[in-house]
Amino acid sequence: MCASALFLLLMPMRRAFDLLKNNLLRVKWDVLMEGGSVKEEVRVANAVGSDDSISILHVKHGSVGDTKMILQNSSYDASGSFLVYSSLDDQLIDKIMSSGGNREMGNVRLYPIGFFLVPIADAAQAIAAIGEAGRTVMTAGFQIPMKPACLGRG
Incomplete structure (x- = not known):
């Protein structure tokens, strides 16, 4: 199911972009966090600016070792910015890390x-740089896998 x-x-x-990227505040708005703590494990810069990056986030729930990994891509530019992410389950991480992972990457499903x-x-925009003053239009988009049994009949 897709929704926006x-x-x-x-x-x-x-x-707005800084609030979305703040891992300390993320647990308050992101349902994937489920009240856990977030730590950025890896960050690869896409460009000169530190706001253009691909990251792997580690989400830990309690002390029982229940963890989740998240792949995130973010970019900031005065004309617009984005933050897109997807949860990585253990099977997907194993597939990526395996020696034959390149052959199986076509079967990877990210939501x-x-x-x-x-x-x-x-x-106020005449004084401040674009994106540093004024308001923001935010589009939020979601893709959620659904089992066929969940879909209604008729």
Whole structure:
């Protein structure tokens, strides 16, 4: 199932992007976290700026060792920014890490969740850089796998 929604945020795009990227605050808004703690394990920069990166996040739930990994791609530009991520289960991680993983990568299924931010200029925009003042339009998109038994008949 795919779903999307559009929101008007009464804050600059830079602030909205920073809130989405903040791993300490993430547990308050991200349902994949389920109240756990988040630690960025790996970050690979895509460009000169530190906001353009691919990361692997480690989510830990309690002390029982219940963990989850998340693959995340994020980018910030004055014209718009995004943050897209997907949960990685143990079977998928094993497939990626196995020696024959390259042959099986065509069978990998990721169900991404993401946010796209676009700045809206206002009177204060003439003084501040684009994205540093004004408001933001945020589009949130979700893909959720559903079992055929969950779908209604008729």
